[in-house]
Amino acid sequence: MARIKKTAQPQTTAQQLGSIVKTSRDIMRKDKGLSGDIDRLPMLTWIMFLKFLDDMEQIREEEAILSGDKFRPAIEAPYRWRDWAAREDGITGDELIAFVNNDEAVRPDGTRGSGLFAYLRGLQGANGGDRRDVIATVFKGTINRMINGYLLRDVINKVNGIHFTSSDEIHTLSHLYESMLKEMRDAAGDAGEFYTPRPVVRFMVEVLDPKLGETILDPACGTGGFLVEAYSHLEKQCNTVEDRKTLQASSIYGGEAKPLPYLLVQMNLLLHGLEYPRIDPDNSLRFPLNEIGDRDRVDVILTNPPFGGEEEKGILNNFPAEMQTSETTLLFLQLIMRKLKRQPRPGRAAVVVPNGTLYEEGIAQRIRGELLTKFNLHTVVRLPKGVFEPYTDIATNLLFFDRSGPSSDVWFYEHPLPERRAHLKGKSYSATDGLQYEEFEPLINWWNNRIENEHAWHISAAELIQGNIDLAQVHPRHSNIVLAAPAVIINGVRKLKDESELLLQKLEATVKGLGNVDAPFVALGELINQRTTTITIQDDVIYRRTRVQLHFRGARVRDVVQGLDIGTKTQTIIRTNDLILSKIDARNGAMAIVTSDLDGAIATNDFPVFEIVSSRVNPAYLRYCLFQPSMLRVYENLSRGSTNRRRLKVDKFLDLKIPLPKEIDAQIEVADRLHAAETLISELADRFGGMNDELADLVGSALHNVFSVARNE
Structure with missing residues (x-):
């Protein structure tokens, strides 16, 4: 965000930003066309998206004038935010709804022409693509659901109070926006779409350590968690103007086929500073695997592909007959393996997979065989249950591999529950007591200085291949009987008993407190x-x-x-x-x-x-x-x-x-x-x-x- 400068606009504090967003959502609740935050958040996103673009365009225009360069805006008048939205007494009611929704409408300058969304969907970039292509693709999958033009005007006026002209302000808004994304994930996490917790994302990026000049891909990027974290990681490495150009032009790539997450990832990346997000709006699995060549490969892949799900027959035909499956995770794993660079520096990947991928037979077993014989599968991190609560209690794992293979030793690391939950027999996090990034500190310290310990052990690839290529390994210590001293066990049971007795007394009083109620x-x-x-x-x-x-x-x-x-x-x-x-x-x-x-x-x-x-x-x-x-x-x-x-x-x-x-x-x-x-x-x-x-x-x-x-x- 180095080019964004301070302006005469008043700074919007975090409290004011939160108030603007909350008030906007409260206004939206009155509109009969919207149902819950799963509708309200996309509405607020496309409105903020257009305000953000116009603020950026004005900054670029000022810079062009100062440098004597020509400037062509991505959005022309009268479709710029300043033309139709910036004035509080601008078009409203049915006139505003018609301008936004209709293919043809009366525009804010009084002339007839394309409606706002129709115009935005028709934008075309030049010279291989630019911001206009991003805008067109975003709005092809976006719908205005508000039906009350007066309420829409009220929301627009509120958003107009956010000034995307300060690095500090955008940083504050990006954090607020992330909290909004989490709310929507909580409302919509379903059908195999389990959004990756931020601590897991941060850990995977930290240990994979992308370098400036490398290409980073998430082929199933959702709302962009991995890409945002990777961008922030690379941004710390920028020291020159050329470094920043490299970061902006040829570093971050993604794929997201669903319209709503596509809109959200664009806004998420723009807010964090990526000026032209390169996100493919189609299914990343749509290309025949054998047609993916060196020019299509990348240095780093970070992803959490969808669990379960089914792909249409046309997609399955892109894979070898003996490797076709309805399990989406396995299809994405094959794509990831194909997309990693071979040279000059072998590509590397970090992938979230469900437990079944580690031990199931058939295609899953054949993929594991390839990972061991053609790739260097060096680390499997086994996460406890509950990391992905509230979306699923499925046990998950992190696979780390690269193309320097074949594998020699595979290290396994069994991430422990923290002490506050270690006493539970179920060995699980919960939706209200989730994984924290600080809990990865021992694993991060171990990463570059690997020795066997109570959490880590290794098995030779040859031994795994001779068996059933089962990667669902448990620590060898589990086969040994290790008992605490009797006094320790007795004190632990006594403490558990005392605490439980207090809870039982409260429970008994609560139930008795219901009393006798006349209830035919x-x-x-x-x-x-x-x-x-x-x-x-x-x-x-x-x-x-x-x-x-x-x-x-x-x-x-x-x-x-x-x-x-x-x-x-x-x-x-x-x-x-x-x-x-x-x-x-x-x-x-x-x-x-x-x-x-x-x-x-x-x-x-x-x-x-x-x-x-x-x-x-x-x-x-x-x-x-x-x-x-x-x-x-x-x-x-x-x-x-x-x-x-x-x-x-x-x-x-x-x-x-x-x-x-x-x-x-x-x-x-x-x-x-x-x-x-x-x-x-x-x-x-x-x-x-x-x-x-x-x-x-x-x-x-x-x-x-x-x-x-x-x-x-």
Whole structure:
């Protein structure tokens, strides 16, 4: 960001920036076209994107005038931010919506011409591409979802208060933007898209140590975590104008096929200082593997390819017949191996892979064989479970290899849980107590001075090849019996017992505190109504489809797709606090109370949606009545059909009776106490190393036994 200079614009503090973003999101909540942060964040991003571009253009124009050079803006009048957005009393209402959305509209200068998005999508760069190509590609996958032009004007006026003309200000905004990205990941992490925690990204970049002048690629870059960290790593190595030119022009490359992450990675990289991000907007797997030559290869690959997933037949045909698979991770591994440079300096890679990649047979085994015989697979870092919470509890590993191979010794490093969680039998991080970068310090110190220790060991590649090429190795110490002194063990058990006893006393008091509540049984059909609000899917509109996860884990966004790709053209709209369930999997616990971030999403007839009569039942209370493990047998009995396709009968479900306190306040009191009980049970489960059956049934037991009328029926 060396060219960005201080201007007369007032500096925006971190507090002011946070306030601007928060106020903008609050305004967006009033717009009926937006549903949750998964809609609001992209809206805010494209608006900030255009403001950022215009501020940068004005700086470049001033520099060109001072140096006597010609300047051609990427965006011409009257489509620049300063032409249509900068004035608080500028175009608004329906006129603003028409200018943004329509192919042809009245422009801010009063003439007729292309609408804003139509103009931006039609931009073309010169001489092999420039910022205009980036803008065009970004807006080909971007849609304005706001339908109220007055609210849109309010948001634009707020964003106009951010001045992208100061290095300090952009640095502050980049941190704020990262927190916004994390919020969206928490809302949308699904279908194999497990965003890499920042500590893992930073560690992988640190030990791979990209050098200025090398080319760095992430072929599945998502919102750009690896690329941003790599850019920051290289930026520290810049000492001259030429160094900066190298960094800007020929260092950072990525691939991201989904429109929303593509927009987000562009903004993320621009905010961090990369003036022309080179991100491929198509599937990185689309090229035949045998056609990738030396000119396509790179020095460094850092990536976390999607877990699971399926590719279309045309993609699979790009791989040798004996190496075709539906497992996306394995396809990306083959691509990464092919894309690494052979000379003059062998290319190197760091890749996140799920546990199955290390031990599964078939194609996974053949890939491991190639890694050992044709590449130098020098390090496998085994991470504990829970590193990728809340997206998945799948155990993950980090593979480090280069093209200097073949492999000699493979080092394994078993990253330990910190002491604060080491007592857990489950050996897992949690969503609220995740991995910290400082915990990698022993591993980083070991990296360049490798000796066997309690966490690290090595096995010869020859030994691995003679076996089943199994890389899911455990430390040899696990085969030895090492016991602590009896007094240490006894004191540990005593401490655990004392702490658990205090938690049990609190839990007992919480459950007893429910008292006797007048709660006659009421049919579910009197408390919920099946929602019949449907929409007809339009081909050119983007929709969010829901999925309901098993075992009461909630509803989430299944995917974000264009209407053209949706087969069932009539679908149900879901709203906040609706009850949604899966007909097929309700017997396994697939039902949820809809949270606000899913408001306005769609569901097929396989996922019945019910509006809760809030005047009669509190949604949180209803959740405790319906979402107990003991209810699974009830839903099984209410399901009909063949063994593998049993479906919950909705009419039978509506006949189900639950105990219902007559007063809403009483229901809320019960729900609050049960929530407190759940929290205490979770703490106890942590100490016991898992949830035992008695603890799992306790909330349901309390619910069914505290009601005086319920006990008498």
